[in-house]
Amino acid sequence: MRRGLHGANRLGGNSLTDLLVFGRRAGEGAAEYVKSNGYSTEIDSSQLETEKRRVLEPLERQDGENPYMLQQQVQEAMMEHANLMRNEESLQEGLEKILEVKERVPNVKAQGSTLFNPGWHASQDIRYLTQISEIILRTALERKERRGAQWRLDYDGPSDELGKINFIVKKDEQGEIDIERREISPMPEHLSRLFDEGEGHGGEEEGKESQF
Amino acid sequence: MSNEDGRQDAEQKDMASKAHANVHQDETDAAQGTTKLKIFRGDGEGGKEVEYELPAVEGMVVLDAVLYIQAHQAGDLAVRWNCKAAHCGSCSAEINGKPKLLCKSRVEEYEGQEIHVHPLRAFPVIKDLVSDVSWNYETSRSITPFTTDEQAPFIMYEEDVERLYEPKKCIECFMCQDVCHVLRTHHKHPEFAGPRFFTRMQWLEMHPKDTESRLRGLKEEHGLGYCNITKCCSEVCPVDIHITDNSIIPLKERVADEYYDPAKWLMRKIRGRRSPKTGEIIGRNGNRNGG
Numbered sequence: 004m005r006r007g008l009h010g011a012n013r014l015g016g017n018s019l020t021d022l023l024v025f026g027r028r029a030g031e032g033a034a035e036y037v038k039s040n041g042y043s044t045e046i047d048s049s050q051l052e053t054e055k056r057r058v059l060e061p062l063e064r065q066d067g068e069n070p071y072m073l074q075q076q077v078q079e080a081m082m083e084h085a086n087l088m089r090n091e092e093s094l095q096e097g098l099e100k101i102l103e104v105k106e107r108v109p110n111v112k113a114q115g116s117t118l119f120n121p122g123w124h125a126s127q128d129i130r131y132l133t134q135i136s137e138i139i140l141r142t143a144l145e146r147k148e149r150r151g152a153q154w155r156l157d158y159d160g161p162s163d164e165l166g167k168i169n170f171i172v173k174k175d176e177q178g179e180i181d182i183e184r185r186e187i188s189p190m191p192e193h194l195s196r197l198f199d200e201g202e203g204h205g206g207e208e209e210g211k212e213s214q215f
Numbered sequence: 216m217s218n219e220d221g222r223q224d225a226e227q228k229d230m231a232s233k234a235h236a237n238v239h240q241d242e243t244d245a246a247q248g249t250t251k252l253k254i255f256r257g258d259g260e261g262g263k264e265v266e267y268e269l270p271a272v273e274g275m276v277v278l279d280a281v282l283y284i285q286a287h288q289a290g291d292l293a294v295r296w297n298c299k300a301a302h303c304g305s306c307s308a309e310i311n312g313k314p315k316l317l318c319k320s321r322v323e324e325y326e327g328q329e330i331h332v333h334p335l336r337a338f339p340v341i342k343d344l345v346s347d348v349s350w351n352y353e354t355s356r357s358i359t360p361f362t363t364d365e366q367a368p369f370i371m372y373e374e375d376v377e378r379l380y381e382p383k384k385c386i387e388c389f390m391c392q393d394v395c396h397v398l399r400t401h402h403k404h405p406e407f408a409g410p411r412f413f414t415r416m417q418w419l420e421m422h423p424k425d426t427e428s429r430l431r432g433l434k435e436e437h438g439l440g441y442c443n444i445t446k447c448c449s450e451v452c453p454v455d456i457h458i459t460d461n462s463i464i465p466l467k468e469r470v471a472d473e474y475y476d477p478a479k480w481l482m483r484k485i486r487g488r489r490s491p492k493t494g495e496i497i498g499r500n501g502n503r504n505g506g
Binding site: 069070071072075113114115116118119120121122123125 | 289341343
């Protein structure tokens with residue numbers, strides 16, 4: 004988490020530019036990949052049926068959880084525990100709250116029809132909201148250092164060792180979150196010298212300028 | 216942590232929750248009485264107003280009230296919204312018959328009155344408070360986009376640049392389109408672009424580096440002449456663009472200069488037509504408008 008073009012600083016405005024540039028590239032790349040590999044666009048109709056049933060279930064269920072209330076609980080937990088300033092204990096507490104909501108997600112109930120129905124949409128969103136919240140909390144717990152917007156109060160600063168590692172999040176066989184530690188390839192010289200700030204390459208003056 | 220810090224912390228949390236979320240339980244606990252809203256429930260086929268009662272919270276905007284109702288009483292109540300900060304232009308609807316951003320209209324403003332919330336009426340209703348505004352996007356596509364033969368970054372006079380700030384403030388809430396009687400009452404949708412797009416075309420026409428002219432389009436396809444400058448659009452603009460004075464009237468003047476000024480018409484007969492943008496002669500007795 005919290006890497007990419009903008010390094011450890013990946014707040015709202017940055018992520019918007021990121022998604023405009025890299026979202027587009029990812030989309031184009033995915034289309035290219037599919038075309039060049041000769042994958043068929045035929046879809047297994049039984050998979051389609053399963054997915055359709057899952058999506059429609061909240062409307063058909065007689066009774067169940069209010070998706071707006073679950074959404075609110077996720078918002079509150081994340082505001083309190085996954086804010087800029089965080090520590091292990093609070094992150095852990097946040098994770099427990101999110102896991103508790105996750106248990107209740109399969110039982111959401113939406114009223115009304117499929118026409119422009121925000122409650123039905125919320126009943127789909129909540130699944131992804133809890134998933135991404137869990138990912139944020141688990142990787143924040145795993146990153147035992149203070150770096151950029153990960154302001155861990157229980158660590159003094161960035162760790163050299165973790166600075167070389169990206170966390171890649173995948174689904175494991177049970178569909179649960181699996182965090183892989185992947186070594187980052189060393190920064191090319193023409194970039195790394197920009198980080199030397201005042202020492203070595205470029206001399207003191209250039210280093211000062213680069214801080215602004 | 217001192218008491219002082221603790222209090223500040225609690226205050227900050229309180230502020231954060233107000234800025235980021237729906238009306239929360241802690242706020243409704245502190246509610247002062249109740250408030251009532253009558254909301255249009257229905258679709259393109261028709262519908263009726265339904266009354267909802269909810270806890271009144273100081274400073275609550277109509278969107279807060281609608282979202283409270285959505286979360287607690289009517290989960291399928293359709294409303295389009297995003298930023299809740301009067302920047303995205305998504306939550307435009309009509310309160311007591313006037314177009315408003317739901318996120319910028321306080322419930323308290325309507326004290327002593329009933330509050331009726333309806334969708335924008337100049338466009339087809341999809342459901343409840345959501346109208347289909349896609350006609351606007353089609354109209355937008357019919358406008359010749361910014362065209363230049365120069366490579367950015369441009370060097371321009373400051374006063375030319377400053378003139379472009381105002382039309383660029385538009386957030387595309389389409390409330391000016393909703394209130395305009397040419398669209399709302401006379402349904403001139405196919406032949407009248409509406410105030411929003413006159414503002415857009417003003418920006419394009421006044422851009423010093425744009426080389427196109429849209430005057431003919433304004434006159435013939437986009438129905439600029441239908442506007443009888445009642446200024447209703449300027450009144451409802453949430454970002455205070457003086458649409459009539461600064462967009463529509465200057466465009467009307469340019470169209471009049473180009474097509475209806477007898478002195479200019481005569482000069483064109485004698486000296487040939489010049490491009491209104493570049494001043495280049497583009498043909499003698501230039502006949503693009505039959506004039």
